[in-house]
Amino acid sequence: MLETILPMVITILIGFITTLLLIPSVSKFMFKHGIIGIDVHKLDRPKIPELCGITIVIGVTVSAIIFSLFYPEQNMWILAFVSSTLIAAIVGILDRITKIGPRLKPVLVALGAIPIIFLAVYNPYPEFPFIGATRLTIIYPLLIPIALAVTANSVNMLDVFNGSMTGTCSIAIFAMIICMLMMGRVDAAALAAGLLGSLLAFHIFNKYPAKVFAGDVGSLFIGASIGVLAIYGRIEVAAITAMMPHIMNAFYGLATVGRLYERKEISTRPIRVLEDGRLEVNKDSKAPITLARMILAQRPLKEFEVTRRMFILSAVSAILAVLTQLLIIWW
Amino acid sequence: MRAIFGLILIIFFVWLTMLIGLVVIFVSLPLLILTLSKTIGRFFESITVAGIASVMVIIWLVIWKELAFRYFSKMIAERQ
Numbered sequence: 001m002l003e004t005i006l007p008m009v010i011t012i013l014i015g016f017i018t019t020l021l022l023i024p025s026v027s028k029f030m031f032k033h034g035i036i037g038i039d040v041h042k043l044d045r046p047k048i049p050e051l052c053g054i055t056i057v058i059g060v061t062v063s064a065i066i067f068s069l070f071y072p073e074q075n076m077w078i079l080a081f082v083s084s085t086l087i088a089a090i091v092g093i094l095d096r097i098t099k100i101g102p103r104l105k106p107v108l109v110a111l112g113a114i115p116i117i118f119l120a121v122y123n124p125y126p127e128f129p130f131i132g133a134t135r136l137t138i139i140y141p142l143l144i145p146i147a148l149a150v151t152a153n154s155v156n157m158l159d160v161f162n163g164s165m166t167g168t169c170s171i172a173i174f175a176m177i178i179c180m181l182m183m184g185r186v187d188a189a190a191l192a193a194g195l196l197g198s199l200l201a202f203h204i205f206n207k208y209p210a211k212v213f214a215g216d217v218g219s220l221f222i223g224a225s226i227g228v229l230a231i232y233g234r235i236e237v238a239a240i241t242a243m244m245p246h247i248m249n250a251f252y253g254l255a256t257v258g259r260l261y262e263r264k265e266i267s268t269r270p271i272r273v274l275e276d277g278r279l280e281v282n283k284d285s286k287a288p289i290t291l292a293r294m295i296l297a298q299r300p301l302k303e304f305e306v307t308r309r310m311f312i313l314s315a316v317s318a319i320l321a322v323l324t325q326l327l328i329i330w331w
Numbered sequence: 332m333r334a335i336f337g338l339i340l341i342i343f344f345v346w347l348t349m350l351i352g353l354v355v356i357f358v359s360l361p362l363l364i365l366t367l368s369k370t371i372g373r374f375f376e377s378i379t380v381a382g383i384a385s386v387m388v389i390i391w392l393v394i395w396k397e398l399a400f401r402y403f404s405k406m407i408a409e410r411q
Contacts, residue, residue: 129350131357139381237353244342248399255396281407289403291338297406298334309335316339320346327350 007070007190008177011063015197019059023205026055027212035096037213041161041303043277048210051096053218056198057089060225063194071187080121081191081228084112088152088224092217102260105220109152110145112224116231117141126236129327147236148227151243153260154250155223156216160292163207164307165214168314169222170199172242175318176226179242179325180233188233195225208304235325242321245313249291256288271296278302337402345395352391356384 030036030049037050061082068078091108094100100108116122124140125133136143159165173196180189199222205212214222223246230239240247254260268287274280281296295301295309363380 128353128357130354134357241346241349244345248342248345251392251396252399255400283407283411289400294338294399294403294406295334297403298410309338312335313338313342316342317346320342324346324350 004181004186007067007186008193010070011067011190011194012197014066015059015063015194015199016201017197018062019055019198019201020204022055022058023052023202023212027052027205037215039162039210039213041271041273041279042209043273043275046209048213050213051093051215051217052205052212053092053202053214053216053221054089056195056202056214056218057086057221059198059201060085060195060221063197064191067187067191067194070190074187076119077121077232078191080115080119081225081232083115084148084228085221085225087112087114088148089217089221092215092220095216095220102262102265106149106153106260109220109224110149112148112152112228113141113145116144116228122231123234126234127328128237129324130331132328132331144231147231148224150247150250151227151230151239152220152223154243154246155226156219157250157253158246158291158310159214159219160290161208161303161307161310162210163203163304164292164310165219165222166199166203166206167307167311168245169226170196170203171311171314171318172239172246172321173199173226173229175242175321176229176233176235176239178322179235179238182322182325182329183233183235185233185235188229191232192229195222195229208307237328238321238325241324242314242317244317244320245291245310252294253288253290261288274300279306334406337406341399341402344398348391348394352387356387359383 027049030051035049035051036047039046039048064078064082068075088109091105095105122140122144124137125135127133155165155169158168173192177189177192177196180192202214206214226239230236266288268282268284270282270287270290270293271279272282278300279296280300281293292306295306360380363383
């Protein structure tokens with residue numbers, strides 16, 4: 001029992017403490033060097049240090065290195081995990097510096113699949129509810145780049161409100177850890193715990209009212225990490241279910257605009273701020289339909305109320321994810 | 332609270348249809364493989380099966396999108 005829990009407790013603590021200790025100095029550095037973003041959902045539009053998601057990258061990478069001490073036999077997977085997720089993080093930094101564009105960004109993030117495919121660490125026999133194990137030897141490696149691009153970009157697209165991305169992802173990862181433990185994948189759960197610890201530490205600073213922004217480096221890294229962990233933990237269907245609010249949000253936006261897009265290039269914003277600080281849905285039919293817009297469809301809400309509703313949706317998806325994994329085990 | 336309840340229902344519907352879709356795809360796969368491998372060979376069989384599965388996923392996504400967009404339009408119309 002202790003052998004199961006100890007690596008998880010240590011990786012979650014390492015992820016949490018590393019990120020927590022780094023955030024103050026990193027946010028000061030970003031602010032000092034003008035790496036800031038405007039919090040557009042506040043009346044006074046405060047300037048917030050951006051790109052602080054780098055603390056999550058460091059926290060998770062350090063916890064992955066500590067993880068390798070407990071599971072040295074998983075060194076190939078650790079190499080695949082670290083290199084794949086770092087590719088996504090680099091894409092996030094590059095996007096901040098050079099503006100990669102909405103079409104090229106998913107393609108570059110998808111390159112994160114290369115280490116997983118070339119190191120051949122994946123298992124092409126995913127299990128599905130009511131079906132059991134399947135043989136997808138040809139299709140599975142082709143799906144890995146798509147999976148990474150989808151998870152990374154859908155997480156990125158839900159990073160719209162204070163704490164929305166960190167909170168919803170924490171819930172999703174928590175559900176994934178439960179699913180991994182149900183499958184007896186203690187090693188994968190320990191690796192995922194590092195990400196959860198790091199996210200929880202970041203959430204303290206990113207929750208309403210946000211003191212730091214993760215930026216693309218954080219959101220793309222977290223999304224890619226979730227994708228890689230789903231493959232490593234062999235909980236693909238449960239992970240998709242846990243990520244439903246993210247995927248829904250990304251798909252609705254994509255379906256309305258008709259192409260991949262950056263938030264900044266949308267002239268008709270989906271949300272507007274009222275004089276009392278509450279958020280109101282933009283009724284213009286040209287505005288993309290997003291999850292936030294659907295939540296606000298009934299009445300205007302404060303920013304933290306919208307985020308709280310996103311958490312409820314994530315919690316529902318998390319329960320369904322665990323239920324999906326139970327169906328897989330029972331079948 | 333009504334808006335969030337509607338979204339929870341959509342999530343539940345999407346989850347349920349995803350499971351049904353997966354069963355339909357994987358139940359039909361052996362049948363397709365058995366029929367196709369005799370006529371077009373293993374490589375083209377894989378491509379055809381992936382194509383058919385993709386079409387099924389697209390149909391599922393369209394249903395999903397329509398449901399959500401109609402729900403959104405209804406909520407907006409009720410307010411106006």
